[in-house]
Amino acid sequence: MPRSSLSLSRRGLLASAAGLGVAALAGRSGFAATPTAGGVLRYATLGLDTSDPHRHTGSIAVQQCYVEALTSIAADGSVEPFLAERFTVSPDGRNYRFELRPGVTFHNGDPLTAADVVANIERVKSKVKGGWLASAMKLVDGAAADGPNVVTLSLSKPYAPLLNLFSELWILSPKSDGWAETIKTPIGTGPFTFGTWVPKVKLTAPAYRNYWRSGEPHLSAIEFDLGDGTDKALALRAGDLHVANVERDTVEALVASGKVDIKALKDTAWFSIAFNNRKPRPPFDDPRVRSAIALAVDKAAIMKFVGGAEGVVTNQLVAPGNVYFDQALHDADPFAKPDLAKAKALLAEARVKPEDHTIEFVSWVGPYPQIVVQMVRKLGFKVNHVALDDIGAQKRLGQYDWDMNAMSSGPRADLFLRWVRLMTDGPNPVLWGGIQDAELDRTITAAVEEPDLARRKAIYLDATRRVAEKVYFVVLGHAPDLVAVAKTVQGYEPGFTWACHWASGGVARAALVAA
């Protein structure tokens, strides 16, 4: 990767990508003329697992269109007001005050009140088990309605990610069917309503005519395709879909079809190789051996394969351009370029003959791990590559009877959601080898509790250095997920995460024009 591109801002980076064959991202967010009303947008990115927004786990792309939160994540990753028109945080980071937007109504016509918000916070706190939101809510000492439009919140200790995470605390009418247990028909405030849902097949979401932002939505409905078998690229080209996530290898044909523009999520997915940190097997418990393996891996080649021109090589959990990104640390990446000679020297130093060892290598099915495996083989190690389905891989990783993996993880509303997995009791730590490092735990906790951004960044960097020093895992780089948008769609630009709707963008502003 040319060094110059590393210093580009995210936006600039993506723009340069456009010049390399991927359609331009810039300048399409507004309307050239008055948007046309009506039309059904066919949208296919991620699935929908539950009709209860509070119980939703994992990446979410659908439910934002019918339920909204107090905050949302803007395209640049910053927190922006949403149902809360204004919010303030006390200097100690323990008291929050949200002023609700006036004129917001639920789909059943009820106005949104502070009491409703408090009820939602209480519901998540008491009813929802698991999930980072629920964990965060455990810190909430008290949530109270201060008049009809103000909600106050006090925490037992400072919790920096709270505003970001509040973008996923969806506010529903307590009158929603199933409120006491599992919500069957969510009543939200979004621009579209929860219509009919057939799991794994589709969700039809008709427009909500009394949406609080007047003039929106333009569409009459959205049809979410929730199936995950179809080749979406083919469907896009045939005009069966308007918006869909696409694999990089289909971009060329899609662009050539002239029917779609290729855009990218603003946050990135990150790619890594990790070692078994919980029960490491010699010689892979030796940082020198780990470093040698890392040195065999050509990060640039891999990131070019998985990310095309937009793939970035780095050694951090965030991509260049992110507020937490540190250029100096990036420049000091010892694994930025493969160096087989150095790798072999390290192995010799550790008295390890690679041909005597077979690396038990676990991955999901797909081409990217195969590339890593081939690179590791070049070092002389034998590799037994076990490619499994989603759960199979995760279960196997949980047995800690392997040596190495190659995994990736998608966009998140807050950086903390990446770091939490590296903690000893973090949720699902297997992808990163189940690190058990009290020192690292303390650092991450400190970062979370630090209200000041600059200081927080510094602490996170300490944690980054700690990981690098122990070679728990090696970040290969970042690449954005791609979303193809039909040329007939106006006013739609993918956001920071998979969310289909947020305060400053999304499907509420999209419209269909005649092809």
Add this chain to the structure above:
Amino acid sequence: MRRLLPVVTALAAGLARALAIVAVAFFLCRVMPGDVVDVLGLEGGLTDAQQAELRAALGLDRPVIAQFVDWGAQALGGDFGRSVRFDRPVAEMLVHAAPVTLELALGSFGVGIGLAFGLAIAATSLRSRVLDAVIDALNVWSIAVPTFCAGVVGIIVFSLWLGWLPVIGSLVLPILIIGLDNAGQIVKLVREDLAEAVMLPHVRTARAKGLSPWRIALVHVLPVAAPIALVLSGLVLSGLVAGTLTMEILFGLPGIGSLMLNAVHGRDLPVVLAAVTVVAVALVAINTLVDALHRLIDPRVTR
């Protein structure tokens, strides 16, 4: 009563078989690595303690046998339980999925049987080497070319280049592709069977009677081929129940097959079991029906 006895035993055997199939599926599901809690926890950030709690709530920590018995008792009462993943009644999901698969299966069944018999009859009555070559080619095709390849090519040609069909949801291509595949698998047998049938003594009698080839084919040859047609139909049908899977995946058809595959990947046990049960019962029903029809059609079977 004596006439009913075979029917009753056949039904009992069929039911026993369906039950056994479901049991096999159940235990296979249980030995699969990971369960639905892992799925929910994968991205959802559940700690181990939370996962254990959820497992206990779902009864996944109980002995396999007990789980199966519970499930079986409920299923007998028509209650297939709820999808753990989607927290919906499984029956509802099946109701959505079944018609898709049914349409796909019946359509390709018609195409397959029609094509196979059409070709075989034509080749037999015309004694055409060209048609025999076509039959051989179709047979090799069905053995060597996976349906998903044909599917991808079909999409490119008919959906992209010609723009005749949508990619998602259209049944035309999958029906044609499975139909072609089925036809290829049986056409040679039908051809051989007909070739044998025209050599049968009673066909010679018909010729000696001076009947037209047309009448001979229709009245004297085809009925002989009917039993094997029936057997083949039964096999094609039972093959179809499973055979539609790749097409459902490729064409994004929300049928039983994709429901099942998704549920396997999601370790959504109640859905897998319900889908397997439906398929198994369908297969047993088809086999029983074919058997009954066979007895009905061929007067000699009952002898």
Add this chain to the structure above:
Amino acid sequence: MSPAGTMASGGGRRMAPGTAAALVVVGAIVLGAVAAPWLTDLSPLDQDLGGLNRGPSAEHLLGTDVLGRDILARLLWGARTTLMVGTLGTLLAFALGAGVGLAAIVFGRLTETLWFAVIDLVRALPATLLGVLLIVALGSGMAPVVIALGLSYAPLVALVVRTAHAREAARDYVAAAASFGGGRLHVLVHHILPNLAGTLVTQAAIVLPRCIVTESVLSFLGLGSSPDEPTWGRMIADASRFIEKAPHAILAPIVALVVLTTALSILGGRLRRALDPTRAAVAPAEPSAAILAGEGALS
């Protein structure tokens, strides 16, 4: 055993051109598999990330695939795994279907009934589902795929063998052997197995290519053999996403498969005739055999 003798007795005949061609094709494929290391310097796993899905060139005679791997090398090396997976799957199917099936028949009515009840059971379980469940349960890799293939096709072989056995067992020479005090085992080894050979060979010619294709279907569903073991099926599945961009990548394995299938079925038919010393087309191919072959397919 006698097949060699009977082959010899017909050895004077000129070989049909089709048979010769089929022999050459199968021979070439087997040879290609065995001699893969000497036929190409390129490794089937080495990637050229700078040249993905390239068309044929002097460097890569058949072009490269989605990971920039040489398709010719993958085809040749893949023939090894492909034939291995196919053959092992077929062997397992035959071991379970023919081996255990015949043993069950020989041991008497009860074992026969029991075993064929099991066979019926497996048969009634949709093959695709069986494959999916098995592979997910056992994990990926060659062994689970072989087991899935073997289990999927065993019922077919078992039923064919049972039909053929019933046909043979009704022959007078079997009764004659029994009248000399020949036990079931004697009858099986001396009379039934040799006469079943033709049927089994025909069956194998059908099951082997089906196993290969089925493996590709499993790969397509993300359940194939290990990514380190190139098979034609995996090549087909991998390339199916790039049919438009790189048609050569999918054409190569499919053409190879079609050629192998055709050759195998020609040889199967020929062998069946050769194994039949009367040389008369006495028994047409057991319909049940090929029918069930169709049914066993996962496609």
Add this chain to the structure above:
Amino acid sequence: MTATTELRDAPIDAAGHRAPSAAASDRTPGDPRAVPVLEVHDLGIRTGGRDLVAGVTFSIGAGRTLALIGQSGSGKSMTAAAIMGLLPPDVTVSAETRIELDGRRLPHADDGAMRAFRGTALAMVFQDPMSCLNPFMTVGAQIEEALWRRGVVDPVVRRERSLALMAAVELPTPESLRRRLPHELSGGQQQRIMLAMALAAEPRLLIADEPTSALDASVQAEILALLARLQARFGMAILFITHDLAAARRLGHEIMVMRHGRVVDFGAPRTIFTTPRHPHTRALVAVREMLERPPAPRRSAGTPVLEIAGVGFDYPPRRFLDRPSPALREVSLTLTAGRSLGVIGESGSGKSTLAAIVAGLKTPISGDVRLFGTSLAAHRFALPRALRRRVQIVFQNPHGALNPRHTIATAMREPLDLLHIGPRRARPERVAEALGWVGLDPDLRLRHPHALSGGQRQRVAIARALLSEPDLLVCDEVVSALDATVGAEILDLLRRLQAERGFALMFVGHDLEVVRWIADEIAVLADGRLVEHGPADRVLVAPASVAARRLVEAGRRADQPSDPAK
């Protein structure tokens, strides 16, 4: 018969028909029927450069029957197929051939044109009526179809006419029979339906290709008699094809003998029988004469070798919970050393099952079999080796009895090895020796069965059975699959071997003449029960049971020429 009036379109006025007479048997040049119905000139049939039939010339006049006799492979059925235009696709008629029907040349090369004659002027009846009838159509519909082909359009008329035809072929209760499917009828009834279908065509020529060979003896005679009566009534010419000299004599005005695709003999029945010209004809006649004069039964009363006591057997049910069907009930028989017992019965009477039980191949559900005083029941019918050596069985079909994959030597080694006969080293020699016993060249042992003729194969089977020098030989229909001359040789061989070796013989058959020839005493089975058992003479002269009487009468009728003048 009232049916006559209903058959309004009877092709030939019954009055104009001349009953065949002795004088008419021989064709005379001055015959008023100078234009024959069928004239075949220089018929040649070829396939793949090989002549199947060559130079066959004959003619048949109206109301006359030509009996075409020959053994399997003689080309007699090909000749019939050529006349009908029903030759298999790869078989062609030579260019010289001229076939004329009523003086018009038949377009035998053109299937479409031939169709105009089939079902109208030409009709044919085949060997196995069960398989020759469409199993899915009621028999009435099949007759009506033939009438429809003949242009009887009105369904009511068609129905009436079909009933009349069924009556004409002497079927009882046509009204109820017409709604039946073929398999619901007996073999004789099926063949009558075939005849009715043929008659529906009102043919000038009826070809009957072995119309009775597949039928039980008693039915054979009835059908032959019916054919004669039908000819007397409708006056068509008949080409009657048979391998049975007795049947030919019974029905034919002339007899033509074919061998290897050529006519070897031709003449009036009396001439053929009294002064056969060709050696082959002589051999055929000799067989008849041999069968008509069975050797005197042996009057020995040695120790019993076989005692069957109250044996019963069920065919096992085909599916779970089906009922077993009875095959044998309470059969008791005794056979003493050196004698031969003929077991006779119609198909399905259980005679082969009895043979299998005696040979230890089937286990009865009740009763006991004592071989040489040893109870088989005591051994649960698993014969000890010593006993196995003493009882051997030969089967009907010499094709099936030898594994096609094994050489003769291998096949014959099997009993030697299994029964531990003689020292291992001496066994090959013994095989060669045994082939000599049955008059075969020992060099044959290197061949496979398919390289042998049917007769040779049966000799091998007998030689193999004799290897263990059995005291009881069970022969299950050993000659019924063979041509008459070959069958006679085998019978003769058996008798000779029995005389030489003194074994007792249990001979199962369905042909009374054959059984009578070889057996000293005869047992008659009907529906699984023993209905008659006694000395051959007694059973034949004064049968006590209905079944036995039927068999004997059928045999007697088959023996008599139909022409009373003869």
